[in-house]
Every structure is written in C-alpha cells, then in structure tokens.
Amino acid sequence: MDRKLWFIAYPARLFSLSFILLFFVFAASAQKQVTGTVKENNNPVMGATVEVKGTNVGTMTGPSGNFTINVPAGKTQLVISYVGLETQTVNIGDKTTIDVVMVSVNTTLNEVVVTGYTSQVKKDITGSVSVVQVSDLKSIPAANASSQLQGRVAGVTVTQDNRPGTESSVKIRGFSSFGDNGPLYIIDGIPVGGISGLNPNDIESMQVLKDAAAASIYGARASNGVIIVTTKKGRSGGVKVAYNMYYGKSSPGKGWDLLNSQEMADLTWKSFQNAGQAVPTVQYGTGTTPRLPDYILAGTLGGRLEGDPTVNPSLYNLDLDNIGGSYLIVRANKAGTNWYDEITQNAPITNHNISLSGGADRSRYLMSFDYFDQNAILIYSFYRRYTLRVNTEFNVKKNIRIGQNLQVRTDENNTVGNNGNNGEGTELGFAYRNQPIIPVYDIKGNFAGSRAPNLGNAQNPVANSFRRSKNRGQNLNIFGNIYAEVDFAKHFTARTSFGGQLNYGNGFSFNYKTYENSENNTGNSYNENFARFREWTWTNQVTYKNTFDQKHDVLVLAGTEAVEGWGRSISGTRVGYFTQNQDFWALNSGGAAGQQAFGSPFTPASLVSYFGKIDYTYDNKYLASVTVRRDGSSRFGPENRWGTFPAFSFGWRVTEEAFMENVRWLNDLKIRGSYGQMGNQRINPANAFDLYVGGPGSSNYDINGTSNSTAQGFQQSFVGNPAGKWETNITQNYGFDAVLFKGKTEVSFDVYNKQTEDLLFRLPALAAAGAGAASNPAFFNVASMKNSGIDLSITQKGNIGGKNGVKFDAQLIFTTYNNEITSLAEGLDFYDTRSSRIGNWVRNQIGHELSSFFGYKVVGIFKDAAEVAAAPVQDQKAPGRFRYQDTNGDGTITPADRVFLGSPNPDFTYGLNLNGSYKNFDIGMFFYGSQGNEIMNYVKWWVDFFPSFQGNKSKDLLYNSWTPTKTNAKIPIAENASNFSNNNAVNSYYLENGSFFRMKNLTLGYTLPSSLLNKVNIDKARIYVQGTNLFTATKYTGLDPEIFGADDSFGVDEGLLRSTRQFLIGINVNF
Structure with a gap:
C-alpha cells in the first residue's frame, strides 16, 4: 500500500484557503473609542473579555480591570464575559465611558461553552451538551480524568480498569458499535484517542457533546460522542503561583472467603467420598479422618511427618539447570496461606503539581509541572508520570492573536496483571487457585509452590510478581499545537491550527526459569520492544458573526481539516541466558538458538474534511442550527472513501415570550430538538486491502517437493474488504433546559433515539486464506443496532442561615440506555463470545x-x-x-x-x-x-x-x-x-x-x-x-x-x- 497521503494531490487547495483565511484583511470603517472598568464585589476583574456584539472586535481588561475598545459604527452593545462570572450585555448608546459590575454565575446556562470549533453561551445551544464541573473532578484523586468522569455527566457511563495509569472505559449513551464505543477526545482542538496521559490539574474546562447536532461537526469520528477538553491558560496581571499536593494510601480490602488448610483437607475427603472414590492419601494420611502433614514436599514425596527420614535438609538442592533433579523441602502451612493478602499491599499514592501563570496586556503564559506516583494494590506494581505543560498566547496586534499549547509527558509502569479483570493465569487468578497448605517460601527461603503432589497446577503469584518486578514499560509523549487568529472586515475571524503528537514506547521483560510449580518453565528468555507513532492535525476555519437590527444573531463557520497518523514497531526475543541477573538483560547476551526479531510499519491512516455550520437566533427566542461535514478516509476503498454527515437542531426560549412575564418562579426555559447523522471509521486502517507477510517457519516455499524448505516467501495475513463503507448513526434528541426559583434550581432533560446503520462487523475469513487471515478478519457493513434512553440532571443550590450561613449545592445525575441488535450478517442470527473452560458466556x-x-x-x-x-x-x-x-x-x-x-x-x-x-x-x-445489571461470576x-x-x-x-x-x-x-x-x-x-x-x-x-x-x-x-x-x-x-x-x-x-x-x-x- 502506498504510504503517501491519498489526499496529497490537494495541497494547493489547502494552502490557498489557509492563506486567504489568515491574510485577507479589509479596511476598517469608522469607529468610536469606549473606555471603562470591570469589577466584581468592588474588586477589579483582570482578564475579562470585552467584545462588540455582532463583531469579532474585542479586547481584555488589564490589571485594574480597565479596558479600551474601538466600536464600529452602527454597533450599540458590548458583551463582557469571564470564567465563573455571568456574561453581561451592556448598551453603549452615546456613552464613551462604561463601568460594568459582574456577578457570579447563578446558572450554568450563562456559561461560555466550547463546542465544535467555536464557543457559545449555553443558553443559546440547541444540541445536547453537558458541562463538566472541573472542580468536582478534582475531588477524586486519580492518574487520569477519564475515571473522574464517573457519575458526573448525564448520559455518560464509566467503568474503571483500576490499574494505575490506565484509561477507563467511557461510553456516551451506551453502545452503537461492535467495536470501540469510546468517545472522540479533543484537547485544545486536537483529536486524540484518550485522556489518560493528560494531567487532570491542567484542565480548565470540559464539555460532553452527546447528540448529532452538537457532535456531527466532527463527522466520521463522532458516532460515540465527543469530549472537548480545554487546558488552562494564563491571564493578564502579576505572576500567580499555585501548588497542589496530596499523599495517601490505598487498601486492598478483603479477598475471597476461602478455606484454611484443615478445612481443605476435610473437603477433599468429603468430595472423594461423595463421588464414591478412594481418598488420595499422599498429603492427608491413611486414617479414617484427614490429617495435615508437616511437610508437603521432600524431593518428590509429599505428605511427610516430622521425623520422617525422607525429609533430610542436608540433601536440599536447587539446580536451575536440572530442575527435575533438584531436592526441595517445603514445610506445610497448617494455618493456611491467604494468597490474596500475600499478593496485595497498602499502596501509597502521591501527587505534586505546581503552576506559574501571568501575563500583560498583549501576552499570557502558563507553565505547570506535575509528578504523579501510585503503587497498585498488587505487590511490585506501580505507575509513575512526569508532565510538563507550557501554554502561551500573544496579541500581536489588536486583531491578530497567536499561541501554542505544549505538553511533554514521560511515564513508567510495571503492571503485573493482564488487565483490571484478571483471568485464571494471572496473579489474582492464582490467588484463588493455590491451596492454602502451600507456603510462600520453602525451608531455605526459596519459593514454594504446587510442585508438591496432589496440589493442583497453580503458580506461586508472589514468585511471579517478584520475577516481573524489574520489567518495565516506558513512554515519552509530546503533544501540542500552534495556532493563529486574525479578525478582519468587522465580522470575520480566520483561524489556523496545526498540532499533533509524537509517541515513543519501549518495554522489556525477562521470563525466568521456575522450579516451584508442578508445571515449570525450564528455560529463560528476554524480550524488548520499541514503537513510535506520529500523528498531525491541520485545521483551518473562518467564522462570520453579526447581529442585525438587534434581533437577528448569525454565526457562520466554514473550515477544512486534514489528519494523518503513522509509525513503526520492532521487537526482539532471545532465549538461553546463562544468568538471570538483570545486568545481562540485553538481546546480544542470550544463547544462539531461539533468536527472533519482528518489525512492521503501522498502516498509515489519513482523513481530509470540509465542514460548515450556521447558527441563527431571532430576538433571543428562536434558535436554529445547521451543520454539515464531509469526510474522506483512507480506511475505506476508493469507491466509498467519502461520507457526508448533516445535522439540524432548533430551540425555543419560552421564557422570553410575553405570555411568560408573570411566571416568576420560572426564570429560563429552553425547549430544543435535533436530528442528524454521525459516522464511524474505527476499523483497521488496512481494512480495504489484502496484506501479506513473511516469517521464518510460517511462509516457506515447498520448492523441492519437501515440507522443510528454507526458501522463504509470503503468506496472506489479511483478506481486505474494498467495498467497506462508513458506519452511520442517525440520532434524534429532544429535551429542555430550565432555571427555576431565581437560579437556585436547574434541570436539564433529554430523551434520545440512535439508530446505527451499515454497522461494521468482523466476518470470519475463510480458513483457506491462512491462519493469520482467519484469526484477523476484515470488517463488513452487515449489521445494525439501536439505542434509546433518557438523560436527566438536577442541580439545587442555596444557603441556610442567610448570607453568612451554610452554603450548599447538590446535583443529581440520572442516565438510562436501552440497546438492541437489529440485524447481523445475512444468514447469521447471533454470534457467541467470551469463551471459558465451560463455554461462551x-x-x-x-x-x-x-x-x-x-x-x-x-x-x-x-x-x-x-x-x-x-x-x-x-x-x-x-x-x-x-x-x-x-x-x-x-x-x-x-x-x-x-x-x-x-x-x-x-x-x-x-x-x-x-x-x-x-x-x-x-x-x-x-x-x-x-x-439492574447482572454479573457472571466466573470465580465461582x-x-x-x-x-x-x-x-x-x-x-x-x-x-x-x-x-x-x-x-x-x-x-x-x-x-x-x-x-x-x-x-x-x-x-x-x-x-x-x-x-x-x-x-x-x-x-x-x-x-x-x-x-x-x-x-x-x-x-x-x-x-x-x-x-x-x-x-x-x-x-x-x-x-x-x-x-x-x-x-x-x-x-x-x-x-x-x-x-x-x-x-x-x-x-x-x-x-
């Protein structure tokens, strides 16, 4: 497959549009100068935004809260906004000096919300958008913000992995695909796959776009909703320093309620007797009742008592080169080993964050450094992260702004288990599979285990954890963007942004010889891997904003976006190390046999898009919005690369009607509805193509009529589907936002229905295509699914005992979703998954x-x-x-x-x-x-x-x-x-x-x-x-x-x- 961007034939078009957006500047018309101050509680507000309504003309207040702004002819209102304060609209009239008094936001409807490629006051939004209270997120100590989202937003469900540093499973309004149902994350305008690497202390604001009207501006990637994150920026004024720190410990709690050694002996006899079988006598004796041995292992013998001559400590011998010939002695733990307690610990967690911010009238900056260190409750397992962020903004001129956001993160981990829901062959699995009579160590301090007869085949989880304690996974991530904005021709703003990420990952692990188990690893091996990944996003847009006759507010947005990502990976394995000492963990230190090396490029994935949006408000009562995006993706064949995703929404602010003037208890009521389409392209980047690989022993030609030729060829590893096309979500949403009782109560309600058509589903490949292809089938558009549900958010705030009494606020979040598979492939009514030793669950x-x-x-x-x-x-x-x-x-x-x-x-x-x-x-x-959810408890x-x-x-x-x-x-x-x-x-x-x-x-x-x-x-x-x-x-x-x-x-x-x-x-x- 050609690694060149398939849309690279259009560079002139993209560059020309960017040039026009940035430098097409018209002469300004007649203006008048207005000065003033902005205060709150008689204190100056520094860094407030002051704009001429209906234009892109704006400025920011200085250290004393003062401002100066040139007002174009015909414009009569200023809009003043500041985070946490209620947006004010002030009539200018004939005044040249205006003093503005700001008040704290009494309702979230007055908040400025970052939406798709722009921002709006929430009361004017017609889509389903939830604003996350960042202060509430910070109340939960966590390595990443995804786990902090749980229960904070109506329509969002979060399931935590519980391993330090891992991404939680986040779903917006349930499921719409058989594959990845996670949302699209946008950080400072750049799309990313998750936010586990983002320092939670750097978050300024977070919004969740849930329906098509809000999210379809992101087209192909928005089918599962969008979470938009804006990081902190500096504000004009003196230098501000903030230091945040916490330290604590996590406790593992109680494990499963399992038997002690004597109880296990009793159960063994009972179970054999109930089955009509002779009771084995190796460990528990030959009497009428079971008795516990003093030693469960002496050489190859089990069930030995004190004084038995076969138990001879002088013969103790551990030979890793002759494990079968070793003579080990293991004393029985008659009280019983609690394996869960042995592999868990009280784990410390530490976070230090310091930030430096400030600025002047024309420049603002923020720098932050964060150190996060968390041990897991599993012994020898940890996650450690260092994060540096630098955000800057500059007003080059009154109508030109430039800035950048940069984050550098490095992290390191030693995650022992496979995932948060560990299986039978991991440390937690062995904690319930090991018999209690087995101690952790033998008489010489070496590890004990199931090597003793009739004690199963589980491995010692303490030994496994210790042996993996020096394994590491290390990552370096550089993420950020640069941007420029130009205001021109009164009502226009052009913006260009270029950003992306570089990710470098390295991991190494050593597989030790084992001796204590009934099924031992008699050899050792070392593996090391390295991968790099790069992705860039270039966005260009122009915005027109104007107000006509003080009643018609119009915002028009048009833009283009291009995305590409690619990378490479390499790994090597060596066996037969003469020592297991970490000083010799290198790929050139192992034996001559068993050497393996693997490497492959990641299939490039690219996306090019054109998008537009029109927002219209009449008389602050009637709202409408139209959005359309057209995406072209390299993940599909030439005939189906392009998809178009439109959306329409409306709103009616009922409380602005004359007939509502006497309804005092209802301060604001907006009814809204939307209909639209969103797409999904989360499939293998090479889904449209046939792929071939070569490998020793798996793709050798049988040229000479034998089955052991060394002439290497290629075998098919993937059977592509060039006819694959976009998955499409058709979404309807109806709801309302209400403010009651002078802003003390807020209610937001949504009911939605989402239908997924042409759902991408993996059809099994023909076995004749080869083992690799059969195990990794392509996606086909053969299924459909529907979701429906309700989102409800109720907020109540007030005080008890007057202004100086108790202040309180409460928020209730309620979410439902109903899911149904409506079709699968032709001739296929179902498919089973989640296999186990007794079948599929x-x-x-x-x-x-x-x-x-x-x-x-x-x-x-x-x-x-x-x-x-x-x-x-x-x-x-x-x-x-x-x-x-x-x-x-x-x-x-x-x-x-x-x-x-x-x-x-x-x-x-x-x-x-x-x-x-x-x-x-x-x-x-x-x-x-x-x-109302059920769980299959496989541990039973x-x-x-x-x-x-x-x-x-x-x-x-x-x-x-x-x-x-x-x-x-x-x-x-x-x-x-x-x-x-x-x-x-x-x-x-x-x-x-x-x-x-x-x-x-x-x-x-x-x-x-x-x-x-x-x-x-x-x-x-x-x-x-x-x-x-x-x-x-x-x-x-x-x-x-x-x-x-x-x-x-x-x-x-x-x-x-x-x-x-x-x-x-x-x-x-x-x-």
Whole structure:
C-alpha cells in the first residue's frame, strides 16, 4: 500500500484557503473609542473579555480591570464575559465611558461553552451538551480524568480498569458499535484517542457533546460522542503561583472467603467420598479422618511427618539447570496461606503539581509541572508520570492573536496483571487457585509452590510478581499545537491550527526459569520492544458573526481539516541466558538458538474534511442550527472513501415570550430538538486491502517437493474488504433546559433515539486464506443496532442561615440506555463470545442487548432420587446436582433449552454530588450507583466446585453444599466429578445481581484565614482530608461489582482488581 497521503494531490487547495483565511484583511470603517472598568464585589476583574456584539472586535481588561475598545459604527452593545462570572450585555448608546459590575454565575446556562470549533453561551445551544464541573473532578484523586468522569455527566457511563495509569472505559449513551464505543477526545482542538496521559490539574474546562447536532461537526469520528477538553491558560496581571499536593494510601480490602488448610483437607475427603472414590492419601494420611502433614514436599514425596527420614535438609538442592533433579523441602502451612493478602499491599499514592501563570496586556503564559506516583494494590506494581505543560498566547496586534499549547509527558509502569479483570493465569487468578497448605517460601527461603503432589497446577503469584518486578514499560509523549487568529472586515475571524503528537514506547521483560510449580518453565528468555507513532492535525476555519437590527444573531463557520497518523514497531526475543541477573538483560547476551526479531510499519491512516455550520437566533427566542461535514478516509476503498454527515437542531426560549412575564418562579426555559447523522471509521486502517507477510517457519516455499524448505516467501495475513463503507448513526434528541426559583434550581432533560446503520462487523475469513487471515478478519457493513434512553440532571443550590450561613449545592445525575441488535450478517442470527473452560458466556443476537448472557437456566438442585426420576432427560443427573429448565418442553435437556439469562447493561445509573461550606470549612460528598445489571461470576466455577484444578475452595462448598440431610442447599454437592449437571455448562448459577450503591468520595477541608495568610503574602491556603470508596451496598458476592471488559463481552468477573479504599491528606496554596 502506498504510504503517501491519498489526499496529497490537494495541497494547493489547502494552502490557498489557509492563506486567504489568515491574510485577507479589509479596511476598517469608522469607529468610536469606549473606555471603562470591570469589577466584581468592588474588586477589579483582570482578564475579562470585552467584545462588540455582532463583531469579532474585542479586547481584555488589564490589571485594574480597565479596558479600551474601538466600536464600529452602527454597533450599540458590548458583551463582557469571564470564567465563573455571568456574561453581561451592556448598551453603549452615546456613552464613551462604561463601568460594568459582574456577578457570579447563578446558572450554568450563562456559561461560555466550547463546542465544535467555536464557543457559545449555553443558553443559546440547541444540541445536547453537558458541562463538566472541573472542580468536582478534582475531588477524586486519580492518574487520569477519564475515571473522574464517573457519575458526573448525564448520559455518560464509566467503568474503571483500576490499574494505575490506565484509561477507563467511557461510553456516551451506551453502545452503537461492535467495536470501540469510546468517545472522540479533543484537547485544545486536537483529536486524540484518550485522556489518560493528560494531567487532570491542567484542565480548565470540559464539555460532553452527546447528540448529532452538537457532535456531527466532527463527522466520521463522532458516532460515540465527543469530549472537548480545554487546558488552562494564563491571564493578564502579576505572576500567580499555585501548588497542589496530596499523599495517601490505598487498601486492598478483603479477598475471597476461602478455606484454611484443615478445612481443605476435610473437603477433599468429603468430595472423594461423595463421588464414591478412594481418598488420595499422599498429603492427608491413611486414617479414617484427614490429617495435615508437616511437610508437603521432600524431593518428590509429599505428605511427610516430622521425623520422617525422607525429609533430610542436608540433601536440599536447587539446580536451575536440572530442575527435575533438584531436592526441595517445603514445610506445610497448617494455618493456611491467604494468597490474596500475600499478593496485595497498602499502596501509597502521591501527587505534586505546581503552576506559574501571568501575563500583560498583549501576552499570557502558563507553565505547570506535575509528578504523579501510585503503587497498585498488587505487590511490585506501580505507575509513575512526569508532565510538563507550557501554554502561551500573544496579541500581536489588536486583531491578530497567536499561541501554542505544549505538553511533554514521560511515564513508567510495571503492571503485573493482564488487565483490571484478571483471568485464571494471572496473579489474582492464582490467588484463588493455590491451596492454602502451600507456603510462600520453602525451608531455605526459596519459593514454594504446587510442585508438591496432589496440589493442583497453580503458580506461586508472589514468585511471579517478584520475577516481573524489574520489567518495565516506558513512554515519552509530546503533544501540542500552534495556532493563529486574525479578525478582519468587522465580522470575520480566520483561524489556523496545526498540532499533533509524537509517541515513543519501549518495554522489556525477562521470563525466568521456575522450579516451584508442578508445571515449570525450564528455560529463560528476554524480550524488548520499541514503537513510535506520529500523528498531525491541520485545521483551518473562518467564522462570520453579526447581529442585525438587534434581533437577528448569525454565526457562520466554514473550515477544512486534514489528519494523518503513522509509525513503526520492532521487537526482539532471545532465549538461553546463562544468568538471570538483570545486568545481562540485553538481546546480544542470550544463547544462539531461539533468536527472533519482528518489525512492521503501522498502516498509515489519513482523513481530509470540509465542514460548515450556521447558527441563527431571532430576538433571543428562536434558535436554529445547521451543520454539515464531509469526510474522506483512507480506511475505506476508493469507491466509498467519502461520507457526508448533516445535522439540524432548533430551540425555543419560552421564557422570553410575553405570555411568560408573570411566571416568576420560572426564570429560563429552553425547549430544543435535533436530528442528524454521525459516522464511524474505527476499523483497521488496512481494512480495504489484502496484506501479506513473511516469517521464518510460517511462509516457506515447498520448492523441492519437501515440507522443510528454507526458501522463504509470503503468506496472506489479511483478506481486505474494498467495498467497506462508513458506519452511520442517525440520532434524534429532544429535551429542555430550565432555571427555576431565581437560579437556585436547574434541570436539564433529554430523551434520545440512535439508530446505527451499515454497522461494521468482523466476518470470519475463510480458513483457506491462512491462519493469520482467519484469526484477523476484515470488517463488513452487515449489521445494525439501536439505542434509546433518557438523560436527566438536577442541580439545587442555596444557603441556610442567610448570607453568612451554610452554603450548599447538590446535583443529581440520572442516565438510562436501552440497546438492541437489529440485524447481523445475512444468514447469521447471533454470534457467541467470551469463551471459558465451560463455554461462551455471551451471545450477541438479533432482538437482544449487546453482551447478553446465555446458557441453561437452573431451576433447582435435585433433592432426591425420586425427583431425578421424574425430571426430563438430562445427562448425568443425580441428587445434589443442577436441574435445568426444559424450555421447549420436549422432555430432554439439550442446547436448544438454553435461554438469555441476563444482561450486564444497567437499567439506569446515577450520581449524587453534595457540597457545603460554612465560613472557612467545606465538605464534599459523592455517591454513585448502578441498578439492574447482572454479573457472571466466573470465580465461582473455580471455588464452588471441587474438581476445578484442585485449587482452594469456598467455605460455602464445605459448609453449605447439598447433602442428603440438606436438600434445600443452594450449592450443588461437593464431589470429585465434573459433568454437564454440575460444573461443565454455562448456566444461571453464576449469574448474580450486580446493582450497587457506593460512596465514592468524602472530603473535609479548611481554608486558612486571609488575615493570617496576608502576613506571609499567600493569597489562599487550604488543607483537606479525603476518603474514597468508603462503603458499597451490593448483593454481589465477588470482590467488586464494577466489572471491566470488552464492549461485546463485558460483565464477566474472572478475578477483579477491585476499586480501592483510599485515605489521603492534601493542600492547595495560591501565591
């Protein structure tokens, strides 16, 4: 595939448009000069924006709050705005001097909101846009802002991975695709894939664009909504210094309720006896009851008692070159090893942030440095980040502005587990799979494990964590943009912005020899990898803004945008290292055999776009907006590269009507609606092309009639789909924004319906295409899906006891979404996913929600032989085993009797944010809940059934399972047998109620008196203490009801890295 930009044939067009937008300047008409001051609470407001309404003529107030502005002829109003203060519109008349008094924003409808390529006062927005209160985000200590969004915005659901530094799963209004359902992030005008690398302390504002009217200006990438982030900038005036710091610890909480050593011995005997089998005597003796050994391993023998001559410490020998011939001795832990406690820790978290900002009339700057360091609750696991930001702005002339935003970030991590929802082969998985009689170390301080007979095949998770402690993942990211704005011809502003990111990643890991397990790694290996990625975005736009006859407000926006990203990766592996010492971890230090090297370029991906928007307001009552964007993407074939995405919206400010004048309690009411289309191109950049690769041993020609030729060729690795085209979301949204009771109450309500057509779906490739191609099929437009739901936000604020009494504010967020798959590929009604040792947990089928659970419904446990005899035919049915529902009534339990058991999608989620202050004290509380979702608890397969790899088991299995005298038990019989009627089928036994209500945050703060601070030249100082995840109300029996997973198969708990309880102390100081 040609790596050149496919749209590069149009450089002259792009450059010419940029040249026109920046330098086409008309002569100014007659003007008059107006001066004035801007104050709030009798204090000057520095850095306020003063604009002539209906033009691009503007200025900013100086240190004393004063301003001077030239007003074009015919213009009669000034608009003054400042973050956190209510926007004021002032009539000029014949005045040449104007004094303006600003007041604090009493309603979010007066906030200036950054939307697609421009900004608007929220009361004039006709789309569905939510403004995130950044001050609330900062109340949750986190490495990234995505996890802080949980419960803060109606229509947004967030599931946390819980590993330090990782991106949370963010969904805006549910699901609209089988692939990536995450939103598009825009940071300072530049699109990025996520915000995990953004320092939360640098965020000035954040908006969420939810419907087509608000988001379709971003076209092909906006199908899942858009989150716009603006970083902090300096303001005119003296130098301001801010220092923020916190330190605390996270606790891992309690693990699973598992057996101790004696209980495990008792269960072993019970399970073998219930299965009619002879009890193994290796570890627990030959008597009538089990007894615990003193040693579980001596050489190759197990179950030894003190004084046994086969236990000879003088023979102890560990030989990594002859692991099978080693003589190890492991003393039994009779009290029982709590493996969860062994692999978890109280983990410290630290953050330091310092910023320097200021400016003069023509320049503003902000510099910040942030250090974040968090240990995970898993031992030897951490995330560390350093972030430097420099933002500057300059007024070259009154009508010309330039600026830049730059962030440099480096981070390092050692993440032990695969992901936040760990599987059976990771440290958390081994924590419930290891038997309690196994200690962490043997008699010589080396690691112990399942090498002892009859103790399963789990690995020592402490040993694995220690061996991976020196592995590293390191990244360097440089992100930013430069921009210029020119005001010309009274009403026009041209802007160009060029930005992007450079990312360099390096990782290395060493795979040690092991000796303590029943299944050991007898060799060692070292792997190192490096990747680089570059992406740039160039945006050019021109804006026209004018007011006619004081009643007609018009904004017209037109622009172009070009995006391209590309990169390379390389990795190498070497085996046979003579030593495992870290000093020799290099690719040239291993043995001669087993050397491998891999490298590949990333397929370039490019996008070119043209977009436009018209906003119109009549008499501050009737609002309308039209948006259109046309995108061309290299991810599709030549016939389908271009897509057009229009949107229309309207609004009616009812309270501006004459008939509402006497409705005093309703201060503002806006009714709005929208209809539009958005696109999705999140597929393999090479989806339209056939790809071929060459590799030793996998693409060798059989030239000489043998099967072992060394002549290397190529094999097909990907079968492309040149007919693939855009996925299209058609969205309708209706809602209202209301302000009541003199601004004390605000309500925002939306109801929406979203239909996804031509949904991109991976169709299995033909096996004849090759193993690589078959495992990585192309996307085809063969499916459709619909979503509908409600977003509700209610805010209440006020005070108790007068002006000097208690001030408070509260916000309730309520979100619902309903999802349904409406079509799949021709001839395909469903596809199954999320495989496990007993089958697939999830079925995605037409007429059902994405990621629905599917299996046999358990209607009870067979109480006795009579009930077994009377039941439908069922393989291996017996007293104490599951009884399944005969769904089709044919008298035989077969796969046709399986049903949809539940869904991980909640009926609704909600958040409640409460803040209060009295004098210098403040308190903040945040609660979050999810209702109506189910969870498949896969951990129960490991701990509630005896034959599941001889690991540790739950206390319920020993004490509460079925027996002939306990026929109403909810857990099947404890037996050493594995079959369809107990633990060999996906069924509703594993299904649990995943609803929960959690106190996410409690903060208590105290601001030191200004009379004290003034003596040491400190503007403000606050100290606070904070607790997170303080309590959870749930019926779920696993570690945590917040389950992380892939979009089409989430909701399965394989051993969750839980949300941690944190306690910390912090300070905020401003100079």
